[in-house]
Amino acid sequence: MRPQHVLWDADGVLQSLPGGWERAAAPWLGERDEASEALLREAVAVEREALVGRSDFLADLAGVLERHGVDVPARDLHAAIWLATEPDAASWAVVERVRAAGHGVHLGTNQEAHRAAHMRTVLGYDERFDVSVYSCDLGVAKPDPAYFERAVAMIGADPDDVVFVDDRADNVASACGVGLRGVRWTIAEGHERLVSLLHGAGISLAD
CATH class of the missing domain: 3.40.50.1000 (HAD superfamily/HAD-like)
Incomplete structure (x- = not known):
């Protein structure tokens, strides 16, 4: 059948995502380097819990940004990358x-x-x-x-x-x-x- x-x-x-993650992230995190790659890897890692509803990704992303010393609002970065699809x-x-x-x-x-x-x-x-x-x-x-x-x-x-x-x-x-x-x-x-x-x-x- x-x-x-x-x-x-x-x-x-x-x-x-037009242009890919690197292009979307550049205005917020700078050009691709080890630091920005490490931040994005950690962001993807913490997102796993949010994918199954166990955490709030915006709160987790704010924590990642703080740990990496990046003074960017999590909501703005989320909109520029995750919501720009x-x-x-x-x-x-x-x-x-x-x-x-x-x-x-x-x-x-x-x-x-x-x-x-x-x-x-x-x-x-x-x-x-x-x-x-x-x-x-x-x-x-x-x-x-x-x-x-x-x-x-x-x-x-x-x-x-x-x-x-x-x-x-x-x-x-x-x-x-x-x-x-x-x-x-x-x-x-x-x-x-x-x-x-x-x-x-x-x-x-x-x-």
Whole structure:
């Protein structure tokens, strides 16, 4: 039986940060050097707890900035980097073609609460998906198999009725281990390849 649903990752699949993290961080942290790289590594590390709803990332980020002696408001840096992501128009066109063909379209993403709220409201993701599965709401993040088990339960489908699209191999492998059909793809590969991979996974697209 052909799958009826597609669960979409966000970063690297539906959205990206123009110019990358280094360009976004430069006005606040200076040009790339060992100090700025160390700060950003620690910021990413402390974000892991926030991704599963166990901490407030803005408070944690403020602590990172203080420890590194950087006098920048955490909220401003967060907005300049984490909230500066832009939806990819061509990716969204594919999502709409999938929806128009009769499939359910759902969001499956690891996000901390502040960025999740931005995506829901400012970027309008709640209006674009049937079901939105944010790790900070679930208390578990990809690639933990429990994330995918709970995601398909929220969708109300059997695992093999859901195709999961993500840019990370570990996430796709975990989803497949739970029984979803996995597609690994990133924006840089081009959208013709995405369409081809979706067809290969049994997903129809409207013209």
